[in-house]
Amino acid sequence: GENVEQHPSTLSVQEGDSAVIKCTYSDSASNYFPWYKQELGKGPQLIIDIRSNVGEKKDQRIAVTLNKTAKHFSLHITETQPEDSAVYFCAASTATNRDDKIIFGKGTRLHILP
Amino acid sequence: DAGVTQSPTHLIKTRGQHVTLRCSPISGHKSVSWYQQVLGQGPQFIFQYYEKEERGRGNFPDRFSARQFPNYSSELNVNALLLGDSALYLCASSPTAYEQYFGPGTRLTVT
Numbered sequence: 001g002e003n004v005e006q007h008p009s010t011l012s013v014q015e016g017d018s019a020v021i022k023c024t025y026s027d028s029a030s031n032y033f034p035w036y037k038q039e040l041g042k043g044p045q046l047i048i049d050i051r052s053n054v055g056e057k058k059d060q061r062i063a064v065t066l067n068k069t070a071k072h073f074s075l076h077i078t079e080t081q082p083e084d085s086a087v088y089f090c091a092a093s094t095a096t097n098r099d100d101k102i103i104f105g106k107g108t109r110l111h112i113l114p
Numbered sequence: 115d116a117g118v119t120q121s122p123t124h125l126i127k128t129r130g131q132h133v134t135l136r137c138s139p140i141s142g143h144k145s146v147s148w149y150q151q152v153l154g155q156g157p158q159f160i161f162q163y164y165e166k167e168e169r170g171r172g173n174f175p176d177r178f179s180a181r182q183f184p185n186y187s188s189e190l191n192v193n194a195l196l197l198g199d200s201a202l203y204l205c206a207s208s209p210t211a212y213e214q215y216f217g218p219g220t221r222l223t224v225t
Contacts, residue, residue, distance in 0.1 A: 006156075032212050043118075043204055043216035044157065051212070089156050095211040101147065101170045102206075102214060104156030 002027040004092050006105030014113050019077045021108045023090035026071065030092040033066060033073050034102065038087045047088075048075070077110075085112045116141065118207050118217030126223045132193045135220045139186050139207030145169075146188040147214060148180055151202040157216075163188055192222075200224045 003026040013019045025033075031052040036044035050057045050064045050073065057064050063076045077084055090105045119138045127133050139146050145164040149157035159172040163182035177193045186207075192199055200223050206214040 004156075034213070036216070041218075043218045046213060046215060049213065091156075093212070100145075100208065100211045100214075101159040101162055101172065102149075102157075103159070106156050107154075 002030060002092055002094070002103040004090060004103050004105040006090050006108060008108060009106065010109045010111070012111040012113055013080055015080055015082060017080055019075075019080055019084070019110055021075045021088055021090065021110075023073050023075075023092075023105050024071055025073070025092040025103075027092070027094060028068075028071065029094045032093040032095040032100070033064070034091050034093070035062075035064060035075050036089045036091065036104075038089065038107075044089060080112050082112050082114070085110060118205055118215055120203075120205050120217040120220050122220060123218065124221045124223075126225060127195050128225055129195055129197060131195050132191065133195060133222060135190045135192075135203050135205075135222070137188045137190070137205030137207075137217060139188070139205075140209075140215060143207035143209050143215075144186055145208040146182055146186065147206045147208065148188070148190045149204040149206065149216075150174075151204055151219070153201075157204055160190070195224045197224050 034049035038044045066073045087107045091102045093102045147162040148160040151157040161180040162170040166182045182188045202219040204219045206216045208214045
């Protein structure tokens with residue numbers, strides 16, 4: 001089955017700097033890659049996603065890249081702000097009309113330093 | 115628009131008891147999935163239901179069961195609770211085969 005590896009487990013960056021979180025997946029059939037942000041005491045919040053037919057997607061300060069050949073995908077946050085502090089999860093899914101379970105990485109705890 | 119709602123928010127049970135967790139999806143979403151999140155880990159897939167039919171099941175024992183009702187709400191049942199079942203149980207609803215939107219979760223503590 002699918003396995004998603006996420007690095008680093010903890011990341012500290014100065015406010016205003018950029019943060020990068022990297023993930024790899026094992027199942028070449030995976031075609032959907034969402035990223036979630038989870039704040040303390042809350043459920044995961046979908047912040048951006050990318051499908052396998054796209055190499056890059058950007059939404060304001062957040063961007064994701066996907067390298068299908070290498071089975072790598074990454075989250076880039078620019079101009080980090082204190083409210084970006086949270087746990088971020090990458091995930092992979094083989095979305096079909098029958099089954100679209102999401103397999104999550106173990107998470108990255110992002111600290112934004114003042 | 116209301117997001118995914120879950121009840122109860124917190125629950126304390128004793129080993130051997132059973133528990134029922136409830137989820138209401140976003141209006142118009144017909145698919146509901148359940149995940150277990152142990153402290154410090156990513157969510158793990160338990161079940162997915164679409165139009166009241168089970169579409170997928172994760173690697174969980176038969177003590178875990180679920181169902182979806184005609185209004186697309188869902189219940190997760192866990193029998194014969196073990197200490198290791200202590201976790202945050204998340205429900206997610208989906209309009210398509212892609213995006214899943216999570217509720218706030220139910221924190222289950224088994225003592």
